[in-house]
Amino acid sequence: MxxxxxxxxxxxxxxxxxxxxxxxxxxxxxxxxxxxxILGSEVLIRFEVFFQSPKTGNYSDGLFLYMNDSGEIVDAEYYIRDADDVTIAGLETEDFNVVKELFKDAFSLEIE
Incomplete structure (x- = not known):
């Protein structure tokens, strides 16, 4: 489509x-x-990672990392935020795997 x-x-x-x-x-x-x-639902926790931008004052950028209730990063998006708008881009599989590997131990999740 x-x-x-x-x-x-x-x-x-x-x-x-x-x-x-x-x-x-x-x-x-x-x-x-x-x-x-409703067919079902799942828990997804979103972490926002802020990066130091080379264009401070013009825009900021970062990642949204989505973690399931098992503590696994299951999705990630890159964003750029300026004064007026946020633009979000999904990651291709290869790029997602790099991000997932890099951040897999950066956050922990405990659900009781």
Whole structure:
């Protein structure tokens, strides 16, 4: 699927879900129906890693690291933040593996 098509699909599906959520807020039966339709969930903890930027004052950059409840880094994104906006980029598999290996022991997670 082309990137533009995905963008349109995401926008349309998000609006559909938000309509469903609004209806669930107004009607207890719809809320129960929505809750019963949820296939599952998982815990993901997001760590934000801030880097020292060579362009201090213009932008900052960093990583979002996502860890599951087993303490494994399962995803990562790179971002650049300026005064107006945040731009986030996913990592290719090879780049993700580098980040995962580098940071795998940097954080610990205990869930009771």
């Amino acid at each position: 082309a990137k533009k098509d995905k963008s349109v699909l995401v926008k349309d599906e998000l609006q559909s879900r938000l309509k469903q959520f609004r209806e669930a807020l107004q009607d207890e039966n719809r809320r129960i129906e929505l809750e019963n339709s």
